[in-house]
Amino acid sequence: MMGSELGSEQKQMIYTVEHCDACDINNKRAFQKGDYVIKKSGKCPKCGAEMVIMSIYAEALKR
Amino acid sequence: MLVFQLAPSINSSNPLVTILTQVLVWVPWIILIFWGQRIQVSISLGQVSRSLARLKMLRDKSKQVLMGYVAAKAPGDAATAARLEEFLEYFTIPPVGLDPVGVVKRFDHILTTQDKRIRREVGEAFQKSDRIERSIIENMVGVAAALNQIFKVIRHYYILGKKGNNIYLLAQLQMIMPMLIKQADALVNAMTTLELGQPLGDGIGPIAVGLLMKDKEKKEMGEETVMAESEYKGRKLVLVKALGPEGSVGEIDDALEKVVKKTYKDVSSIIMIDAALKLEGEKTGDVSEGVGAAIGGYGIEKFKIEQLAYDKKIPIYAIVVRESIIEAIGAMRKEIAESIKQVHETLFRVIEESSPEGARVVVVGVGNTLGVGQ
Numbered sequence A: 001m002m003g004s005e006l007g008s009e010q011k012q013m014i015y016t017v018e019h020c021d022a023c024d025i026n027n028k029r030a031f032q033k034g035d036y037v038i039k040k041s042g043k044c045p046k047c048g049a050e051m052v053i054m055s056i057y058a059e060a061l062k063r
Numbered sequence B: 001m002l003v004f005q006l007a008p009s010i011n012s013s014n015p016l017v018t019i020l021t022q023v024l025v026w027v028p029w030i031i032l033i034f035w036g037q038r039i040q041v042s043i044s045l046g047q048v049s050r051s052l053a054r055l056k057m058l059r060d061k062s063k064q065v066l067m068g069y070v071a072a073k074a075p076g077d078a079a080t081a082a083r084l085e086e087f088l089e090y091f092t093i094p095p096v097g098l099d100p101v102g103v104v105k106r107f108d109h110i111l112t113t114q115d116k117r118i119r120r121e122v123g124e125a126f127q128k129s130d131r132i133e134r135s136i137i138e139n140m141v142g143v144a145a146a147l148n149q150i151f152k153v154i155r156h157y158y159i160l161g162k163k164g165n166n167i168y169l170l171a172q173l174q175m176i177m178p179m180l181i182k183q184a185d186a187l188v189n190a191m192t193t194l195e196l197g198q199p200l201g202d203g204i205g206p207i208a209v210g211l212l213m214k215d216k217e218k219k220e221m222g223e224e225t226v227m228a229e230s231e232y233k234g235r236k237l238v239l240v241k242a243l244g245p246e247g248s249v250g251e252i253d254d255a256l257e258k259v260v261k262k263t264y265k266d267v268s269s270i271i272m273i274d275a276a277l278k279l280e281g282e283k284t285g286d287v288s289e290g291v292g293a294a295i296g297g298y299g300i301e302k303f304k305i306e307q308l309a310y311d312k313k314i315p316i317y318a319i320v321v322r323e324s325i326i327e328a329i330g331a332m333r334k335e336i337a338e339s340i341k342q343v344h345e346t347l348f349r350v351i352e353e354s355s356p357e358g359a360r361v362v363v364v365g366v367g368n369t370l371g372v373g374q
């Protein structure tokens, strides 16, 4: 009935998506403590510009 | 009923078997007639007490997470831990509605007092913590207190039902239990989300506005809110959200009042972006638009914003992202996070359609801004 809900029985993984404006790429990685949306999160691996966290979300782990 | 037909044919020649068959049929029948309800009560009692035990376990777990977090921030401070535990029993008495004139103002006053009280207490106990950690503790106390309250109310009705052998009361408890357990589960999971400072499903409004504020000059407005100016196709935008990334919803109503009455006198429309409860069957992350003040809570902020808009004759437009209550209090799900693009498309369309060039539009992101900066 509630298959769509993320209950405690369903494990979830939290991801952080960083974005580089210069090369317009997204980098999805595991969430780290201290991350928040619109935080400057480090250098872009391609061009070295500052990357910004655009989104943090939970995704259900496929069993 | 099959037994009735089979009974004579099984072995009608042996009278012992016939009698035995009759006993097997009639004894349970009579028991059910006279004690059926008693049996039903004890079955219900058993089920409800199992669910109640689970609720208690969830309440204790939330307390444990809270105390664990507190112990990490203020090690060896037993007095603070004890004080926070007392806060789980903290109550707020809503104002009397007998004379409804001005009830919202009185309610507002009471709730503001409550917020300030908890904030001061947490602030004094955790002087070394930053405001993000303090806001997390405040949120955690709120969640743990909610779970404590749910458990205590359900226990109350369980004991009442048990004392009076009240099948109707127990049946009602039995019916709402699965839903309650689901919500309690979600609340406990939310404790971990809070602890890590991740955005909640409810944070979609602040994210939508926060992303528009990126690279703009931000101004703190007090009342835990932040404002920035922007521009879209000749329209002057005033962006407002709660100050992040701490766990706060901000006093959006007071901030809006300041913006509309003091800072700018030429606001032509207000657009509110918020998460809204979906109906079962609706898809999580669906974006829809409408009119009216999109803001939850007790209705105080809603009242004040509606009044403000009415006084100034400013239209209020709403853009909402659909999610269930469980999704709203839990970590933001992918479907919700991915609705941002559509929220922005809708927002810009509403701005273009509702306001001419040169008009000033206030865009408000409503919701808990935990894990969402600006």
Ligand SMILES: [Zn+2]
Binding pocket: A020, A021, A022, A023, A024, A044, A045, A046, A047, A048, A049
């Ligand atoms: Zn780059």
